[in-house]
Amino acid sequence: MAIAEVCDLVKTYRMGEVEVHALRGVSLAFEQGDYAAIMGPSGSGKSTFLNLIGCLDTPTAGSYYLGGQDVARLSDAELSAVRCRRLGFIFQSYNLIQQLSVVENIEVPLYYQGWSERRSFERAVELAELVGLGDRLFHRPAELSGGQQQRVAIARSMVNDPLIILADEPTGNLDSATGTEILALLDQLNGEGKTIVMVSHDLNVAQRAGRIVRFVDGQVVDDRRWDMQ
């Protein structure tokens, strides 16, 4: 069974008098272990799509099943809970909380799940070590390089053991060498069975994924997967 499945997803914004059709009926399914890159020109609806499957927004029409649960019509608080337990986010601009240390940043999703301090600290340290930041545990984001900050964000996205990790241009703010390192890390996670959905407009980046979905004008025009090896 698909881990996440959307069917006829429609999202319409109202900008004053004008209706903007961001998504016009998107149907997609992601399997456990998928590594999908979403591509498309700006305005094609890929960000809207990411927001919807990230449970940051609700669709105007259509269904969305995440882990077998219908999440298309949940309340704000319920959506928060879904994000908290089942989703991991990686952003282009890292989006770390500046006044918190590396460990504390990684702990944030656990904080909202109500984990005990000791348990969440241990878990966060474990993940910091996994992404190679075992020696930077108590540094602030401002004291880290861009690549290191993105590593913290990746650790944070995995700390709650999510169903899907959503990455929005994860290498957009990085130089190519660091970007490659980050992509290698994502590859490694995917190799361990994590499902990753990534938005990118860099074909070189997208080609690391085993599947490329192309969006144009709010519709899927191409969905292809291949074997990397």
Added chain:
Amino acid sequence: MGMGHPVMGAPSEPAGLKSQIANRKSEIGNPFSWGLAMLGFRIRRTIRSGLKSLWVHKLRSALTVLGIIFGVCSVIAMLAIGEGASQEAQEQIRQLGSENIIINSVKPPEERSAAVQQTFTLAYGLTYLDAERIKTTVPNVQVIVPSREIRRSLCFFDRRVDGSIIGTVPWYPEVANRTLGRGRFLTTVDLRRQATVCVLNEPVATALFPFTDPIGQTVRAGTDCFQVVGILRARAAGAAKGDGARQQSAGYDVYIPMTTARARYGDLTVKRSSGSFEATRIQLNSIIIKVPSLDEVVPTSRAVERVLAYGHEKRDYEVIVPLKLLESARATKRIYNIVLGSIAAISLLVGGIGIMNIMLATVTERTREIGIRRALGARRRDIVTQFLSETTLLSASGGVLGVALGIIIPYAVTRLAGMTTIVTISSSVLAFSISVAIGLVFGIYPAYRAAMMDPIEALRHE
């Protein structure tokens, strides 16, 4: 908030949160203590993360707290000073004796500025007859203390002070709430014999006899000499208010028997000044009446008024009822407290608006952080809790410091200005709880603004 999120299955555990809760419950024991532990843990974490956020903007937080500090400490200090002043006033009045009625001779108003009567002898005031009439006609009069005051300079060898000789009766100390420091007071025998003995008020004793023991020494008052037999303890400062016109003499009083005063000085006082002289004839300067119980003070004072009105053509006396003064002092205190309280409350309000202003700025500034937290699973309620806890921390720490300062300031005022101040526990508790309440009230709107942000918009915010 202790329950965490609505039940959603965690990916690694098919049974989801329910089983997680069940596991934890079994770890700790009964569900109630689990809930409590959870709540305590949440509170501790919220406070810690609140402190961390406030610490990022140390100066800003400190300035915000300052507003609350001043508000709280002004509430406490003002109430302490007001309370002290009113206690002092009440104490002074109480010292006059709440069961007493004091009648003083006063110059009748119509003759006060009469330049015509330069050579006339001005006769006014209370008379021996008044005292006698009150004693015999007014019921409920327990004791009556007449007294006569003559201004003279008091000497002991080359030391001299300008003071008053007061002719009075042996039971004066008891009625006027005075205590004997040393020796004895006047006796009925002194009264009968017109003895030339005197009792010094403490200020006189210290002024005339700084090094020697005054008892047994002789004090010269004008042309007369009196042997010192005792010393009366001084009253608290300013307590002589209403007790004759004597307060300007800084308590330089010498008490002699009534009869002696009358025999030696008579009723006529002559005051000479350049170009005119003034002679006044006063028999008694004041009469203190003691009634047996508080309930009878007011009716008796009315009776006394009537008796006096019968014997006097002019209004050349005043009747002072300390009990009434006490009551009006209490009423004044109430108004005083309300005024001071509202001034202080306004300053607290200003502090609260300061907090709100800063928090609104903070919310705007931290829009991105709010977006991140929302994306990572914070509910609106969590965001509200976060911002409310920050404002409450600000205002509560301001409250604590303000209470501390509010206790120190009245202490300093007492030490430096000599004013009585009383810090009541209730005012500290009140001021502190108001400060916390202000944090909550003025924090709600910014917190609500933060929580209602659209996470997508917030994440995009630069």
